[in-house]
Amino acid sequence: MASEYSLADVLERLYQNQLALEAAVMELTLWAEQQDASETGENVRGALSTIGENAGHIKQGLARIRGRAS
Template identity: 45%
Template sequence: MPNSDLLPSLLFKINENQLALEAAIMELSNWVEKRGSAEVADNIRGALAAIDRNEEFINMTLAVMMTPD
């Protein structure tokens, strides 16, 4: 298998890891908020918004890359 064939699979796995980290960090932000640090939780959620904004584009691009020619 040529290295170029591995790129879409690699990017897919990296994206999966990113989404898993997002979920874990969101759980932590909820935990922080319940302990009275709403401002910190809001800052965390604001930083995670970039992942949400980019998710659709990443998924569409991966779908195109993984489609056989």
């Protein structure tokens, strides 16, 4: 049962949550921009850009952790 909660598995789930939140925030951003809240949309897109950049680093880190565990 302990293997169900390995560090790699927990980090993978956090990564999946991050991707889901990114998608949800993007949907809200598109809606806000349709409501003429373009400044808000620009601000959120900046934050989403950071999330996207970090996602690559997280994925690489997970691959390294999984490689060591094998």
